[in-house]
Amino acid sequence: MTHVQHLKPFLKKTPFYEPMSALMHGAGWIRWQGYYSPAFYDSVQSEYFAARNGATVYDVSPLIKYAIRGRDAAKFANYLVTRDLGKIKPMNAAYTAWCDDDGRMIEEGTIFRLGENEFLLNAALHQLHWLHESAYGFAVEIEEVSEQLAGLSLQGPTSRLILEQLGVQGIGKLPHFGILETTIDGKWLRIDRAGFTGDLGYEIWVKPQDALWLWESLFRIGDPYKISPMGGHALEMTRIEAGFILVDVDYIGAHHALRPTQRVSPFEAGIGWAVALKKDSYFVGKRALQKEKAQGTSRFILSGVEIEGRKPAPGAFLYADQKGTKELGLTTSAMWSPLLKKNLAFAQLPAAYAKPGTEMWIEIWYPKEKKIERSMVRCWTRNRMFFDPPRKKEIV
Numbered sequence: 001m002t003h004v005q006h007l008k009p010f011l012k013k014t015p016f017y018e019p020m021s022a023l024m025h026g027a028g029w030i031r032w033q034g035y036y037s038p039a040f041y042d043s044v045q046s047e048y049f050a051a052r053n054g055a056t057v058y059d060v061s062p063l064i065k066y067a068i069r070g071r072d073a074a075k076f077a078n079y080l081v082t083r084d085l086g087k088i089k090p091m092n093a094a095y096t097a098w099c100d101d102d103g104r105m106i107e108e109g110t111i112f113r114l115g116e117n118e119f120l121l122n123a124a125l126h127q128l129h130w131l132h133e134s135a136y137g138f139a140v141e142i143e144e145v146s147e148q149l150a151g152l153s154l155q156g157p158t159s160r161l162i163l164e165q166l167g168v169q170g171i172g173k174l175p176h177f178g179i180l181e182t183t184i185d186g187k188w189l190r191i192d193r194a195g196f197t198g199d200l201g202y203e204i205w206v207k208p209q210d211a212l213w214l215w216e217s218l219f220r221i222g223d224p225y226k227i228s229p230m231g232g233h234a235l236e237m238t239r240i241e242a243g244f245i246l247v248d249v250d251y252i253g254a255h256h257a258l259r260p261t262q263r264v265s266p267f268e269a270g271i272g273w274a275v276a277l278k279k280d281s282y283f284v285g286k287r288a289l290q291k292e293k294a295q296g297t298s299r300f301i302l303s304g305v306e307i308e309g310r311k312p313a314p315g316a317f318l319y320a321d322q323k324g325t326k327e328l329g330l331t332t333s334a335m336w337s338p339l340l341k342k343n344l345a346f347a348q349l350p351a352a353y354a355k356p357g358t359e360m361w362i363e364i365w366y367p368k369e370k371k372i373e374r375s376m377v378r379c380w381t382r383n384r385m386f387f388d389p390p391r392k393k394e395i396v
Contacts, residue, residue: 011036012036013035013036014150015061016212019216020041023229028231035061038059038230046228047233048234049338051238052156052238055154055159055227056155057219057227059151059152060151063122063124064125065123065145065148066142067145068120068142069143073140075281076135076140077119078281078283083274083275085111091181093194095108097271099289103291104265105253105254105264106130107127128142128144134284149205150206150208150214151204153202153204155238158226159201162218166218168182176194177193187213188206189205190205197239198385199238200392200394237338240333241344243346243384245302249332251268264302268299270384296351300350301349302347302348303348304344304384307334307343307345307364308378309375311336311364311377312343313331319376331346340387342386357380358380360378
């Protein structure tokens with residue numbers, strides 16, 4: 001994502017651009033996959049607290065979406081990704097990674113199983129050429145359908161109440177990563193229980209021509225439930241608290257790495273739990289990942305870190321000792337959490353230091369009265385999922 005002042009003549013507008021623009025009080029646009037995307041509307045802080053105490057709406061239409069259909073769709077999808085999709089029933093989704101033959105991660109994201117042989121893959125980077133190459137020999141059709149769906153991510157403690165008031169039947173019984181389709185006011189909706197905030201939340205997909213209806217309905221109904229639009233800056237804060245990794249921030253996709261050492265495996269990215277080495281069928285990169293797991297050759301594990309004090313530590317080096325003689329790794333994402341009142345970060349750590357509770361030292365440089373000062377403070381390895389409320393998966 002980048003700022004857009006010099007790109008305005010070239011950027012596309014999502015179906016939600018007009019209502020988003022009406023609520024924006026400053027030049028808060030950034031570029032996301034060639035579209036206008038809000039970085040903020042008015043106050044990043046108020047948007048963040050709305051996500052944690054009420055409900056927020058974020059436009060996810062620019063996500064790249066690939067439909068996978070055909071006689072071999074289930075077989076191909078299971079060959080493509082690291083999760084065992086044989087355990088994912090229709091109308092359910094799964095978070096997964098997909099790798100190259102070396103077991104290096106091309107990307108991670110959500111795959112939706114809409115039927116026995118119908119899938120939808122959400123990605124942040126364009127993958128169509130690689131998908132077609134990977135599908136050689138499979139009876140499948142792969143089509144990018146990004147512009148056929150408009151989507152809003154409705155996140156926060158009151159999100160379920162808003163959907164109930166909208167008239168969505170059975171939303172309280174929808175499991176985490178479950179999918180339902182319904183019709184309201186003659187409009188088709190697909191709703192999945194997922195999101196990027198780590199809280200109770202849903203993604204709502206409609207046809208582009210119904211986007212304005214969806215936006216206006218949510219804000220009309222959601223007003224008593226503290227609804228607010230949210231931009232990318234507040235979303236970044238919530239996703240760090242939730243422990244979610246982000247491509248081009250916490251790792252480089254294998255197809256975009258400038259040198260081989262930039263590529264990472266799912267184990268190194270801290271999502272080894274999403275690698276089903278025991279599934280019967282082969283998936284791309286399985287042999288390399290089996291070898292890495294068996295031989296313990298992962299160079300590091302992306303872990304959560306809690307840091308002493310209140311100074312955020314983006315791009316900071318970690319050391320085994322206070323003198324800084326033994327370098328351990330580097331932080332990729334960092335923030336001060338207003339909700340948890342903790343200084344948080346993700347860091348690439350050797351396996352020996354990735355155990356929760358391990359004490360280390362971190363070097364933080366920060367501006368103070370027209371000069372840059374250095375601070376060496378304690379930090380501890382933590383579970384990267386810093387924020388994980390029960391309501392995220394609760395069934396009512």
